[in-house]
Amino acid sequence: xxxxxxxxxxxxxxxxxxxxxxxxxxxxxxxxxxxxxxxxxxxxxxxxxxxxxxxxxxxxxxxxxxxxx
Amino acid sequence: xxxxxxxxxxxxxxxxxxxxxxxxxxxxxxxxxxxxxxxxxxxxxxxxxxxxxxxxxxxxxxxxxxxxxxxxxxxxxxxxxxxxxxxxxxxxxxxxxxxxxxxxxxxxxxxxxxxxxxxxxxxxxxxxxxxxxxxxxxxxxxxxxxxxxxxxxxxxxxxxxxxxxxxxxxxxxxxxxxxxxxxxxxxxxxxxxxxxxxxxxxxxxxxxxxxxxxxxxxxxx
Amino acid sequence: xxxxxxxxxxxxxxxxxxxxxxxxxxxxxxxxxxxxxxxxxxxxxxxxxxxxxxxxxxxxxxxxxxxxxxxxxxxxxxxxxxxxxxxxxxxxxxxxxxxxxxxxxxxxxxxxxxxxxxxxxxxxxxxxxxxxxxxxxxxxxxxxxxxxxxxxxxxxxxxxxxxxxxxxxxxxxxxxxxxxxxxxxxxxxxxxxxxxxxxxxxxxxxxxxxxxxxxxxxxxxxxxxxxxxxxxxxxxxxxxxxxxxxxxxxxxxxxxxxxxxxxxxxxxxxxxxxxxxxxxxxxxxxxxxxxxxxxxxxxxxxxxxxxxxxxxxxxxxxxxxxxxxxxxxxxxxxxxxxxxxxxxxxxxxxxxxxxxxxxxxxxxxxxxxxxxxxxxxxxxxxxxxxxxxxxxxxxxxxxxxxxxxxxxxxxxxxxxxxxxxxxxxxxxxxxxxxxxxxxxxxxxxxxxxxxxxxxxxxxxxxxxxxxxxxxxxxxxxxxxxxxxxxxxx
Numbered sequence: 001x002x003x004x005x006x007x008x009x010x011x012x013x014x015x016x017x018x019x020x021x022x023x024x025x026x027x028x029x030x031x032x033x034x035x036x037x038x039x040x041x042x043x044x045x046x047x048x049x050x051x052x053x054x055x056x057x058x059x060x061x062x063x064x065x066x067x068x069x
Numbered sequence: 070x071x072x073x074x075x076x077x078x079x080x081x082x083x084x085x086x087x088x089x090x091x092x093x094x095x096x097x098x099x100x101x102x103x104x105x106x107x108x109x110x111x112x113x114x115x116x117x118x119x120x121x122x123x124x125x126x127x128x129x130x131x132x133x134x135x136x137x138x139x140x141x142x143x144x145x146x147x148x149x150x151x152x153x154x155x156x157x158x159x160x161x162x163x164x165x166x167x168x169x170x171x172x173x174x175x176x177x178x179x180x181x182x183x184x185x186x187x188x189x190x191x192x193x194x195x196x197x198x199x200x201x202x203x204x205x206x207x208x209x210x211x212x213x214x215x216x217x218x219x220x221x222x223x224x225x226x227x228x229x230x231x232x233x234x235x236x237x238x239x240x241x242x243x244x245x246x247x248x249x250x251x252x253x254x255x256x257x258x259x260x261x262x263x264x265x266x267x268x269x270x271x272x273x274x275x276x277x278x279x280x281x282x283x284x285x286x287x288x289x290x
Numbered sequence: 291x292x293x294x295x296x297x298x299x300x301x302x303x304x305x306x307x308x309x310x311x312x313x314x315x316x317x318x319x320x321x322x323x324x325x326x327x328x329x330x331x332x333x334x335x336x337x338x339x340x341x342x343x344x345x346x347x348x349x350x351x352x353x354x355x356x357x358x359x360x361x362x363x364x365x366x367x368x369x370x371x372x373x374x375x376x377x378x379x380x381x382x383x384x385x386x387x388x389x390x391x392x393x394x395x396x397x398x399x400x401x402x403x404x405x406x407x408x409x410x411x412x413x414x415x416x417x418x419x420x421x422x423x424x425x426x427x428x429x430x431x432x433x434x435x436x437x438x439x440x441x442x443x444x445x446x447x448x449x450x451x452x453x454x455x456x457x458x459x460x461x462x463x464x465x466x467x468x469x470x471x472x473x474x475x476x477x478x479x480x481x482x483x484x485x486x487x488x489x490x491x492x493x494x495x496x497x498x499x500x501x502x503x504x505x506x507x508x509x510x511x512x513x514x515x516x517x518x519x520x521x522x523x524x525x526x527x528x529x530x531x532x533x534x535x536x537x538x539x540x541x542x543x544x545x546x547x548x549x550x551x552x553x554x555x556x557x558x559x560x561x562x563x564x565x566x567x568x569x570x571x572x573x574x575x576x577x578x579x580x581x582x583x584x585x586x587x588x589x590x591x592x593x594x595x596x597x598x599x600x601x602x603x604x605x606x607x608x609x610x611x612x613x614x615x616x617x618x619x620x621x622x623x624x625x626x627x628x629x630x631x632x633x634x635x636x637x638x639x640x641x642x643x644x645x646x647x648x649x650x651x652x653x654x655x656x657x658x659x660x661x662x663x664x665x666x667x668x669x670x671x672x673x674x675x676x677x678x679x680x681x682x683x684x685x686x687x688x689x690x691x692x693x694x695x696x697x698x699x700x701x702x703x704x705x706x707x708x709x710x711x712x713x714x715x716x717x718x719x720x721x722x723x724x725x726x727x728x729x730x731x732x733x734x735x736x737x738x739x740x741x742x743x744x745x746x747x748x749x750x751x752x753x754x755x756x757x758x759x760x761x762x763x764x765x766x767x768x769x770x771x772x773x774x775x776x777x778x779x
Contacts, residue, residue, distance in 0.1 A: 044536035046453040050374035058450040092555035127411035129345040143713035154566035157498025169641040203335035217487030224482040
């Protein structure tokens with residue numbers, strides 16, 4: 001098998017893989033929101049509520065602010 | 070599953086990188102060996118031609134001129150045979166350009182003379198009255214950088230095994246030989262240009278940029 | 291160790307980058323207007339001797355606008371947005387502050403050196419990658435500094451989840467890094483030849499067709515990762531913030547992001563249709579360019595839907611107007627691009643003025659409008675003064691819109707006219723026009739375009755003046771700012 005054929009197969013396999021992934025992803029996103037296991041849209045608020053004093057939507061556990069030392 | 074990525078910047082970055090690097094791997098890498106094979110009979114540029122290519126780059130001719138004849142009848146009628154990949158094998162960088170404010174130059178050596186170029190570079194309107202190209206008068210006084218051109222030839226010979234000094238090929242030799250060969254070539258062109266000042270400069274051993282760029286354009290065939 | 295004063299976001303680096311955005315914007319657009327005029331009136335080529343020809347100035351226009359104006363804008367907004375969405379202040383870390391300051395100053399000095407080197411004719415002649423190797427090394431350093439600052443800031447974030455804008459900044463960082471490195475692989479001839487000739491000179495590692503492939507893989511995508519990715523990062527933050535509306539669909543933004551990342555890189559070879567690169571690669575470039583409409587429109591539609599039920603803001607708030615118009619032009623240019631990538635269209639369009647026309651409806655309409663809106667939004671928040679004049683924004687808006695329309699319509703007509711004339715044959719199959727005929731016919735369009743450039747530039751000067759007055763002498767703000775940016779009539 002020459003390089004061209006390998007390229008062609010790789011490209012084809014990749015496209016199929018990417019399409020399956022993408023559609024799987026879409027289904028996954030919408031289904032998990034419908035079932036209530038996740039709420040994605042709450043992250044949209046990140047841009048609106050962005051003062052340094054406002055409460056994070058999810059605390060980053062590894063955050064160690066200096067002024068609390 | 071994916072939601073996890075947005076909370077883990079490191080893996081997020083890795084994910085992005087893999088996705089964007091993929092296209093390059095598949096598209097570009099595999100063709101490298103094939104696309105760099107020269108056409109039969111292609112000779113590396115002489116030192117003077119390389120110096121001319123430097124002038125072409127310095128004054129950024131690619132802003133308005135392409136060097137790529139596409140396989141259409143209208144283009145082959147106008148410019149000559151369509152371009153082949155192997156013709157560019159010694160072009161580092163490629164100079165295809167992306168805009169034709171002026172005409173294609175890939176085979177300009179077939180239908181323009183040194184004399185014509187000399188007039189055209191001095192004052193484009195003298196040969197093409199409606200031309201909007203600027204005059205490049207400074208090329209008649211700026212001296213071409215032959216040493217750097219030699220350095221480039223030596224570099225591609227050493228690093229990329231460009232076949233200089235092969236039988237029936239382009240001779241490179243030592244730096245002094247390179248300078249002498251460039252000057253000899255320049256004298257022929259200067260004589261063709263019918264420009265006294267240029268001839269006087271070349272007789273003194275100094276090669277103006279315009280001579281070098283004409284050498285380069287005459288080579289484009 | 292910290293004092294008792296309340297912790298605040300630190301905008302000192304944002305301010306620095308804001309200044310350079312305006313400075314390089316004026317410089318880049320001034321040169322752009324000049325070279326557009328040179329095509330209409332060639333006498334203008336001789337203003338500053340050999341340094342003033344169209345060919346020498348053209349890369350200065352493109353590079354100053356892309357790497358001066360846009361990158362400054364991207365970094366100004368980056369240091370602003372990232373602090374806010376990560377909920378962490380740069381003042382909390384001396385390390386980040388230092389890195390960011392070095393980042394700025396090295397960038398500023400590097401940019402000036404780059405402009406000077408191009409004027410002097412030190413160039414690799416690869417479009418948008420013209421810088422010779424010493425400048426390339428500075429560019430890499432600048433980029434690394436940005437990366438360090440970005441990931442250090444992310445590392446100490448309070449908010450666990452990264453907001454959409456941050457994804458795009460990360461992608462911009464990684465994409466440009468990869469593309470720039472590979473495209474600028476070059477061998478300095480001075481060292482390889484043992485000390486002969488100029489130290490500035492280098493040869494590309496790739497030759498001919500390979501060089502072309504790598505160059506347009508870079509050219510298409512580096513521009514994309516700045517013009518598209520870096521600007522989308524801004525609109526995903528500023529439009530919701532300014533309008534007070536959360537983004538319409540977070541899920542859609544996820545899909546468009548990964549879609550864009552995957553598809554974009556494949557489309558580069560559409561710059562090389564009908565050239566000597568292999569056919570299958572050209573076809574792939576064509577196909578993926580068309581697929582690219584999906585993720586691009588995904589983002590744009592998400593923006594427009596964010597304004598759902600709030601369209602009255604369009605008339606009340608000029609910044610919303612700027613941003614909505616920006617996303618509309620984004621839609622226009624992302625459908626125009628794929629059309630030009632269709633092989634039969636490309637056969638006519640390539641090498642003509644339609645291509646600069648396409649680029650400019652994207653950049654003038656989408657990129658510059660978004661950047662100006664971002665700066666207007668940030669100004670009252672970083673300088674604590676209200677915007678100097680709303681009226682000026684309105685005037686500038688209409689002036690620039692007219693300019694954009696004149697620009698792209700004239701270039702569309704010019705491009706298609708020239709493309710058709712090149713291939714026109716008479717009844718015997720001979721070419722009908724000599725090349726110079728096809729140049730001559732473009733004169734009126736070049737005049738219109740030069741005029742459009744002048745109008746747009748004037749609008750940008752108005753923007754700069756408005757910013758200047760805002761920074762120096764506008765009313766000081768004491769109240770807390772929420773969404774709508776305060777501005778004096």
